[in-house]
Amino acid sequence: MNNVFVICEMDEGKVADVSLELLTKGRTLANTLKCKLEAVVLGHKISGIEKEIIPYGADVVHIGDDARLAPYTTLPHSAVINGLFAETKPQIGLLGATTMGRDLGPRVSSALVSGLTADCTALEIGDHEDKKAGKNYKDLLYQIRPAFGGNIVATIINPDCRPQMATVREGVMKKEIFSPNHKGEVKTIDVSKYIKPEDLVVKVIERHMEKSRVNIKNSSIIVSGGYGMGSKENFNVLYDLAEAIGAEVGASRAAVDAGYAEHDRQVGQTGITVRPKLYIACGISGQIQHTAGMEDSAMVIAINNDVNAPINKIADYVITGDVMEIIPKMIKFYKKNSK
Amino acid sequence: MRSFVIFVFLKIKLILKFYKMGLKIIVLAKQVPDTRNVGKDAMKADGTVNRAALPAIFNPEDLNALEQALRLKDKYKGSTVTVLTMGPGRAADIIREGLFRGADDGYLLTDRAFAGSDTLATSYAISCAIRKIKSFDLIMAGRQAIDGDTAQVGPQVAEKLNLPQITYAEEILKAEKGKILVKRRLERGVETVEGPLPCVVTVNGSAAPCRPRAAKLLMKYKHAKTMSEKQSQSEDYIDMSTDRPYLNIAEWSVNDVETDDKWLGLTGSPTKVKKIENVVFQAKESKVLSDSDKDIEELMRELILNHTIG
Structure with missing residues (x-):
């Protein structure tokens, strides 16, 4: 058989x-x-x-x-x-x-x-x-x-x-x-x-395993940044938002390739597949390479200055504008209303 | 006494063989469409890719492999680096790019007979070319190419040549006395492995980036051409390469390497493409918000109320 x-x-x-x-x-x-x-x-x-x-x-x-x-x-x-x-x-x-x-x-x-x-x-x-x-x-x-x-x-x-x-x-x-x-x-x-x-003939001489520091796979909320974030420094606002709302930070392949985030944060076909209840995509255009790894998220919020970004088509909420202005506002209004 | 002298002499010869001759390294490289930066102009109105708008580039991880090879060449005097690529005639660009960065020579394997190859048929053709090159100590390649992301050709070439493989290499620490020491990058850590030479090593994108083109080499190899390229050019260039043999890029067709047709191209490919679908995004009904304080506060309030966050 x-x-x-x-x-x-x-x-x-x-x-x-x-x-x-x-x-x-x-x-x-x-x-x-x-x-x-x-x-x-x-x-x-x-x-x-x-x-x-x-x-x-x-x-x-x-x-x-x-x-x-x-x-x-x-x-x-x-x-x-x-x-x-x-x-x-x-x-x-x-x-x-x-x-x-x-x-x-x-x-x-x-x-x-x-x-x-x-x-x-x-x-x-x-x-x-x-x-x-x-x-x-x-x-x-x-x-x-x-x-x-x-x-x-x-x-x-x-x-x-x-x-x-x-x-x-x-x-x-x-x-x-x-x-x-x-x-x-x-x-x-x-x-x-x-x-x-x-x-x-091939021998393992030495092996160092690191405990994975980042656990985006099991996080129920993910704040993800793409190449559109512009720099590694700009990614800091994503960490601020993640900390405020209890999320992990993810990244697109383009952002990882550009050195904005570590590889173990990469979401997508060649990274990690995630199914959080909320996925906030910041400065991510949304090529299928990326969306293949997050399209099963229960809710997607896309923040982008490009009205035509493909990510907008799979998002539940689309906020058009400057990520660097919008994220601090989200933190501010979250803190104000969660009390 | 005499036998002792002979013994010492042989010993010295052996040592010289290891130290003087250096390593013969073959780097496998592929010309790929640059799929990483699919810009707006690369997307057609129907949401599909306009391939013509994508530039052809040296596969990024193959550049990482080339750098590791060039570092070995710097370290072990007398070493040579040969670039081997399979593809259409224009893939000769990959060999020139390799020469500009420090490779010694290159081979272009090009034939219609290779068209439609999957990873296994590709590996077979490449392994035949390597057998024809014959003398080598180390074969290096990028872990994977960005157009397919399969990471299969390196290990399959190793299997076809019956050589050990070391994949996901981040750094070659040593390659001497018939042994190679390699640092590998795993999902959650690193390991150091020792293997024999010759072997096949595939290099991860986390390895050191490739050195830039050297101006001197750019001048030297600017007119390096394959036979097909020379045939479409003026006589002057042909004369030039007779004086300077290093300007000849070897071009091999299926007849130049010993192959069995049944393992080539579509026939030699166990996998077939049944269907290709262009990805067109299905629009979902989305709420469009502005970046005003009012819109964002409402959104955050809603997310808290329906327990999505908090």
């Missing part, structure tokens, strides 16, 4: 959020395809990890527990996945679009000569007719992603090659327990069967 596989990633001893999100999506895809959902976890000292995975709907969990698999390096992981995929022949293989998934995914897809689509924002099942070749394909994975700086949305398919592989960023899919009583089978991977000595 050709099943749906999710390659899970470990994050500080736990299964990463992005992997649980993919399991949730994988469960839906497996239901549509009437096949099983299988998970793969590779690491060291991870016994019992299936308990975190099976409630998300995995029918089978493949566990590779070996010192050579932690910390992550490319070749031992790709050797195991290549071997496992060659034997189990998945129809779909999903990975998180993390530094690990984006390192491992292409290596595996190249070795197995299968297609891979990066940073998908939607995954669906559908049919395809190749009129030229006169072929009909049933139940392909539609890998949907913005491209060309987010100005177009492309639907990619892999008609003939398996597995159909895709990476998805954290926060794009919803994480949902399928059933706390779901039953899943654990299979132990014989890691030594796949890893060769020459796979161990």
Whole structure:
């Protein structure tokens, strides 16, 4: 049986959020395809990890527990996945679009000569007719992603090659327990069967993990600034507003590229996807690259001096004018009325 | 005694090999449309992109990779930096840009047969060109290109060449005695890894920016041209490049590299584009407010009343 596989990633001893999100999506895809959902976890000292995975709907969990698999390096992981995929022949293989998934995914897809689509924002099942070749394909994975700086949305398919592989960023899919009583089978991977000595040539000498200081993903209000803020100094008014109303500060890619804000504040296709109850977009024009990461916000306020900015079209409130004048007024009137 | 002398001599030769010859570095670079600054004139009235209005640029992270390569060249005497690009004829601009900033030479891989390649077919073609270049110690590339943002070609080239890969590099700390030490930028931290040479390293945008063009090199390489470019020019230029061979940019077609057709272009691409939709924003009914005190106070009051904030 050709099943749906999710390659899970470990994050500080736990299964990463992005992997649980993919399991949730994988469960839906497996239901549509009437096949099983299988998970793969590779690491060291991870016994019992299936308990975190099976409630998300995995029918089978493949566990590779070996010192050579932690910390992550490319070749031992790709050797195991290549071997496992060659034997189990998945129809779909999903990975998180993390530094690990984006390192491992292409290596595996190249070795197995299968297609891979990066940073998908939607995954669906559908049919395809190749009129030229006169072929009909049933139940392909539609890998949907913005491209060309987010100005177009492309639907990619892999008609003939398996597995159909895709990476998805954290926060794009919803994480949902399928059933706390779901039953899943654990299979132990014989890691030594796949890893060769020459796979161990790259060694991690040192690793410094920083606790993420910024937590915009879980913030219910986000004040975001774009290139239109004009400077790093001007971003300070956004921090002032955020502090006053209990929000986090986000930024568009253009603002991050210009050095106005740190990278971990970036909202959008190549940054973080957020769903706050209020999103205040200041000096952001609203290219799809950005809106892809915030369009599910419950309410959007756009503050911009450009009447025609695309962001205005998805905003609930549009304030046209100078951000540097409007934000201090918002702080002032918030303080006045909240007392 | 004699064998000892021979031993020392061999040892010195070996050391000289590592220290004198320097590194042969290939930098993979791509010419991309500048999607970062899609200005007003780049958007058509129907809300779609006017591609013609976007300038073609050196992919930004490939410039970060070039800088890391040039720093190794500065550090290890005798090193060379070669720029390899695949694309249409006008992508020769990328090689010239590399020469202006300190690269030694370049190759343009250009053929209709490569058209329609996805990342896998692209990686295959590039790996064939690298095999043809043959001698190299290190292959570097930007982490990803801004037109696709896939970050796949680097690792796939590494796999095709059966070389280890080190992605998300922020700084090359060392590359000597057959080993490379690289600082990588992860989501929430940094790690230092050691790998063997040769290998493939992809460089993150957080790495040092590329040095500017050097005026001297600009003068030297201004007329560097591919064969196709020379053919469309006057005789004077052709004479010029016979005297100065460094003005010849190597141009390779599919026939110059050993390839198997079935892995090329559309045929060699497992992924197909089923559908492309231009993004047109769906207008939502929005309330338009002015920047007057009255409007803003009303808005803030409303947000407090409906418990959106506070």
